[in-house]
Amino acid sequence: MLSSKGEDFRAFWTERHLCTLTTIRPDGTPHVVPVGVTLDVETATARVITSGGSHKARQILAAGTAPVAVCQVDGRRWSTLEGRAVVRREPEVVRDAERRYADRYRTPRPNPERVVIEIAVTRVLGTV
Numbered sequence: 317m318l319s320s321k322g323e324d325f326r327a328f329w330t331e332r333h334l335c336t337l338t339t340i341r342p343d344g345t346p347h348v349v350p351v352g353v354t355l356d357v358e359t360a361t362a363r364v365i366t367s368g369g370s371h372k373a374r375q376i377l378a379a380g381t382a383p384v385a386v387c388q389v390d391g392r393r394w395s396t397l398e399g400r401a402v403v404r405r406e407p408e409v410v411r412d413a414e415r416r417y418a419d420r421y422r423t424p425r426p427n428p429e430r431v432v433i434e435i436a437v438t439r440v441l442g443t444v
Contacts, residue, residue, distance in 0.1 A: 318357045318437065321444075328395055328444045329355040332421060333388040337364055337433070339375050339401075340383060347371065353386045354416035355397070355437075362386055362397050362435040363413045365424060368405070373431050377403050384435055395442035397435065404432040 318325070335353040338346050349372060351364045364386070366373050376382045380402075387396040404410070413432040417424050424430075 318355075318360045318440065321357070321440065325395065325440075325442075325444045326357055328388070328390070328393060329353075329357070330420060331390070333390055335386050335388040337372060338385045338387070339372055341375065342378075347375065351386070352417055352421045353388070353397075354413070354420050356416075360399075360437040362399070362437055363416060364433040364435070365410070365413050365417050365430055366433060367427055368403075368429045368431040373403050373433060376401050376433060384433075386435065393442075393444050395440065395444050397437045398439040398441070399435045399437040401433050401435045404434050409434070 334350055336348050337351045338348045341347050354363045381400050384401040385396055385398045388394065409432055410430050414424050
């Protein structure tokens with residue numbers, strides 16, 4: 317699905333851009349926070365590293381799996397990835413997500429409570 321988006325799309329998701337993650341609270345209102353996101357185009361998987369006690373992680377954990385969206389904007393270029401998220405705690409999954417984050421942004425600070433919000437991307441919107 318994502319592999320057909322082309323090189324401009326792929327490049328946009330490797331450039332250093334701050335993103336937002338939108339989750340839905342139990343009352344139906346959106347919870348939007350700034351995050352760093354990495355995207356594996358081949359597997360259509362987006363990843364956000366965060367602390368296990370964060371509101372976003374707790375919300376997704378409570379649901380088991382949750383609909384989410386991540387979005388990044390750079391002038392007139394923008395891209396939103398929608399999908400279903402789960403929280404992963406396995407050490408090898410966390411290490412892999414930290415490596416991907418370091419490649420796109422910078423080496424993350426140590427955090428023994430770190431988890432990965434893993435998003436199976438099902439829809440892409442944007443002008444890239």
